Amino acid sequence: MDQSAFTSADEIRTRFSRTMSDMYRSEVPQYGTLMELVAEVNASTLSADPALKADLERTDDLSRIDLERHGAIRLGTAEELSTMRRLFAVMGMVPVGYYDLSVAGVPVHSTAFRPVREENLARNPFRVFTSLLRLDLIEDEALRAEAAEILSRRRIFTDRALALIETFERNGGLTDAEADTFVCEAVETFRWHREATVDAATYRRLNAAHRLIADVVSFKGPHINHLTPRTLDIDAVQAAMPGRGIAAKDVIEGPPTRRCPILLRQTSFKALEEAIVFRGETGEEAGTHTARFGEIEQRGLALTRKGRALYDERLASVRDEGGAGNAGGSYAERLATAFEAFPDDYDTLRREGLGFFRYALTRKGEDAASTGPASLDLETLVRDGHVAAYPIVYEDFLPVSAAGIFQSNLGGQEQRSYAANARKDAFVAALGAPVADEFEVYEAAQARSIEAVRAALRQTRQSSAA
Template identity: 60%
Template sequence: MSAFVHSDEIRSRFSAALSAMYRAEVPQYGELLSLVADINARVLEADPAGANRLANSGELSRLSEERHGAIRVGTADELAMIGRAFAVMGMTPVSYYNLAPAGVPVHSTAFRPVDPGALARNPFRVFCSLLRLELIEDAALREEAAQTLARRDIFTAGARELIATAETNGGLNADQADRFVAELLETFRWHAEATVSADTYARLVAAHRLIADVVSFKGPHINHLTPRTLDIDAAQAAMPERGITPKETIEGPPARACPILLRQTSFKALEEAIAFPSGEGAVAGVHTARFGEIEQRGCALTPTGRALYDEALAKKDFSALPDDWEALRRGGLAWFRYRPTLKGLAERAETDDLDALIAQGAVMAEPITYEDFLPVSAAGIFQSNLGAEARAAAYAVDPAKAEFEQALGRPVLDEMALYQAEQDASLTETLTALGLSRSVPA
């Protein structure tokens, strides 16, 4: 049998193919890519030291390829199968997001690589949401939506076959990998023909625009594909110059000298022509769902840091959250990756005290990039682009993580455990390289 194509390579091929398809479907996405590339080039030119830090940490090489996408599926079976498809590409479900309290009738996870090496090669991630049919208050409409979803299959026969092949054989050869990418791409493709009548569509929109988006079409179509910028404020300011109207505010933390977590902006969803089936052929209509988005990723915060951030967000006062890398590190507020410097490797270390080693220049601490998502920001992006008002009262129900994981067929990973493991491993490797042995703090 031919050698298997590495899952990282399959992920890279799929990400590139998806980007090309989305660019053809949503021309303004190409303008976003051009805008982000120009801004990133200016930032790197203006800050050579920052560019060097990004290069040393591996962030620079992945920057131009980095994308995150988002899809919304309608049933447990669809979620389970999309999870199996992402597994072929080395992508694992990380974290559970319950968006219902923010008025969005879905719960979600993010499929992404989790190994630091895989993230460095291609950090493609997909925020995948599962519709919560039980939150449709109209029982008749809820049943009609369930029946509509039960009639569709969002995967091609070829995609299903190749997913099973990868699971049985432990991977895909070159020809199979190319066919897998082509077949799976069909799941993410836009379909302008609705599968429900104009009347049913109108009732679904009245319940929630996102419900209409999930239920009314043959597949879940990718609804945005997001490049990463190094300066989202500059991107927001420059969007109108490119003929793109951004949303009014940037979601996430305020601008800081030491970026944290995730900041996002977007342009409004497109009005796209669709055709509704009817007894007399088809009825013309429009649908709004797909939009453009740009993100800026900062440092991942520890549970203590996240609690401080959440408190600051509630108070709309971020003065208590240090805006200094060393203060964030010493305070245990952010996750860091450690590595020995050339100086440290050349000299005999006389202490195993981490702070002292950093002060001596023997060890370097680099902030670990936040690879995940913020529920409040996700809800804000969804609401602003769907033109839907918040309905927290209607959807303020207890989280349903257990039900989500049952639908997925596996538990989601804890993002904090992943960051902790990466920090601990880097510290152990660094101390070993310096000829020291010290247990990593619990």
């Protein structure tokens, strides 16, 4: 079939993310309030910082801000995870990274489905943090077997969605009409269902083992538990949330406030207590369930392996201090003090190899290349103003931060201990495909930009010589 007849994965991803956002706004009205607040803060930030706005425009990052979302779902079986990988592939999203959330007592491990190339991220960077329940971490063998049996009975994808995934895999794409149908059918997997698939007694046993276990096992499908807009000033959003009637969590997860943001900062509003119905042998029984919440994120510079090691060391020094974790009113101050040892200007971060950057030829560089030989040495080009370096946005997640969000919205306490129990091999086997290494993804993006600069210089030289 003619490939030009197919709708691009970027377009399908955009339709899906917009449909998902509309659905979640109707299900969780506070999400709409949150979106309005984030839009106001972003507009104010850009108005007050023209240089930031100009940099975002130069790197194609400005147009994606309003579109940007990430969602999160929790799956119960290997089959669900493998099929979800195939569903996201239709939208140009691949699994990046492995996250062990058992580090904070959360019985899941996860990956992030997202686009990876800069041109696709610029069109729509929608990503979904996808977790798989760790049944092996349920200590009660009888409860573990019961949970597995319950999960084995459910089907979370519609027949039409499965058929269209197969059509995509067979033909290499979907037509416009097929893409529209696919989006409508795929969204059904993420919809909230207030009717539990277990009786009240079973729910209580699952909930006693862990609230997240009850959330995954007790319902028809993996309802989206949050959608997250991106803000340019998370501190301003956090401060303004109470005034909008939004109960923010106490601590912003991630690095402290900085002139040059790094990695990912996240906060959220507390999970909703929602009315549900249990179905038992004696009829319906009313109950409540807490799972869905609102989250906000601020994304900064993607760090290299060296930078990430320094970040992890600085963060651990604060969390391990006196066994206080991130609890206590002094946490923000302790965090800021610990990160004084982490450079806070982009030029130092770049020269010391702590962060990833995208390089672009400047007008001065184009002029210099056309009038005579220019060095292809990157540092010389940057020093002479012939090439500009722009931070590459961190597109992924931090396991400690993700666990902190999970815990605070499942009724748990803030994190205090971190004993890892990773099973990446089991996760990859369930997924049915390897997960990309996030550092390699950023390394490749940086390398492509450097090669593009050098190719442009060579072409300019050749044109001038002709």
